[in-house]
Amino acid sequence: MKRSKDKFYMKQIFDCISDGEIIATGKIAKEIGLSEKSVRNRLNELSDFLLENNLGEIQRKPRVGIWLEANENQKEEIQKALSDEDLQVGNYDPRDRVNETLKIFFNLRPWQTMTTQKLAEKLFLSVPTMLKVLKECEEWLEVYHISLVNERGKGYRLKSEENEYRVALKNLIMMKKPGEEIKENIDYFFSNIDVSAIRKCIIQTENEWDYHFTDESFYEILIYCCIAYKRKELALPLVSDYFPEELKILKKYNEYAFTVAIFEKLEEVFHVHFLTEDVLFLSIQILCSKFIGISDVDVTLSQVKKYDNKLVDFVDRMLKVIRDILDVDLTSDEKVKESLIIHLRPTIFRLRYGTPQKNALIDFIKKEYKNVFRASWAISILFEEYYGLQITEDEIGYIVLYIQAAIERKNISTAR
Structure with a gap:
């Protein structure tokens, strides 16, 4: 059940x-x-x-x-x-209560509220059980800096910045991985939107650019476009305090040009105008999420080296720090340089504007490559110096893998 x-x-x-x-x-x-x-x-x-x-x-x-x-x-x-509400019958998953409650809240208008009693009736739960579910909802929302506000005499509603709202809603829709269930969620949230027309615009752009997305990547773009269209009438501002230097670089990347192409088609089909903030938001999400097929490695490297000297210099400094700590010189290893550039390009945008990425291998990395991991923590100072960012342990773990691979390549080459 x-x-x-x-x-x-x-x-x-x-x-x-x-x-x-x-x-x-x-x-x-x-x-x-x-x-x-x-x-x-x-x-x-x-x-x-x-x-x-x-x-x-x-x-x-x-x-x-x-x-x-x-x-x-x-x-x-x-x-x-x-x-018995707590007894399992069939394929029941307690998390489904939370998902169903979140769907109700995300489908409300910003000013609409829902009382505990009304929620309990909708979900066929007792009020005490409903209160427990609301507590779990608050924990889920906290990751996105979204609050569940209880207005006296009115009920609960979501309180959030528009950027966090869109990311959270996309993840809620994508929570059920099988395609059919994602489609059901899309139909639930965007029942009054011509989703097929939006889908067609994305496919046309995909074909024109000769890109081939995974199903998951395609769904993410589709959901974000649907959200942009649905939320347009509400005129809720997206946070646009982007760093001018990073914004200038972003607009040189293919991710931005591709997003512009999608929105131009949407404007032509739906006869509406999307704001620059909508384009920036989606292009950053595409960049942060590492969508398949946006840019091949050579094109990306060419764009970075041409427009982002800061990132190239950052990687050079990083390898010098590793050399000074571990006494291993990787500064002439072009492969590790290019790998780090490709990896760090979305990492910087993700740390500043996106959702932190979890690293399932972090415990293994800390145990097996502890010397490289410890040395790599010195890189966190560089992140603050260059970008004013605090890098997470999970992100450090990814960098360690690139450094460790380069060290092993060097050791094999020296042994020959």
Whole structure:
């Protein structure tokens, strides 16, 4: 059972079969207002639960119908199970309560609120359970610096900057990885938008630029474009306090030109005007997320070396620091230089404007390459000196991998 309201439907299904009489799936579907496919899925989950807990069995006979075989004691236990909000039945995941609650909040207008009672009714939960779910929602939102504000006498609403709102909504929609579930979320949030027209604009731009995105990358661009169109009528300002020097460099990159091309098509199709801030926001998200196919390595290196001397100098200084600490000279290793330039280009924008990136290998890196890791922490001073940024431990971990690989290449070359 994927959402709390599914247990509500399970109760209804149980009511239809509890007397032990034969009933057709189609009749159950008509009585409770679900499709026959949905009823069959819930019957399968209920059947598995009953067998696992020795609470009887749901029998099926083709072209005849279904019926429940259970004694009165077993039926009482089934009733109790379906009334217990915390008891798992089927494929239920407690996180789905949080996801469903967040979807309700993100679908509200900025000034709209929702009371605890109303939320509990929508999700078929008790008020105490709903309050626990709201606490979990606050923890999820905190990552994006979004607050769940409780206005006395009105209810809860989201409070956030527009930039954080868009990133959080995109991640909420993408939380369910299978394509069909992402499509369902897109339909839920953008039901009044011609999503197919936006999709077409992106595909046309993709073909013109000869890019081939992964499904995940394509969905992210599609979602951000839908958000930009939907939020346009609200006239909520995107934070635009970008560093002029970085902004100038960003506009030289292909990510920016590609984003401009998409928005030009959207303006032509929808007869609206998007702000420069919309273009900047999406181009930075594309850059930070390392979308596949925006620029090949040679083009990126050419653009950086031509327009971003600061980044090139930063990498040179970084390798000199590593040399002084580890007594390993990598300053003439062009491969590690180029690798670091390609990696750090989005890292700098991500640290300043995006969401910090987690490194699943960080514990392994700290243990196996501890000397290089310790030495690389000195690079954090350079980040503050050059960019006024504090680099995270996770990001340091990625840099360590490049440095370690270069050291191993040098050792192999020396041994020959």
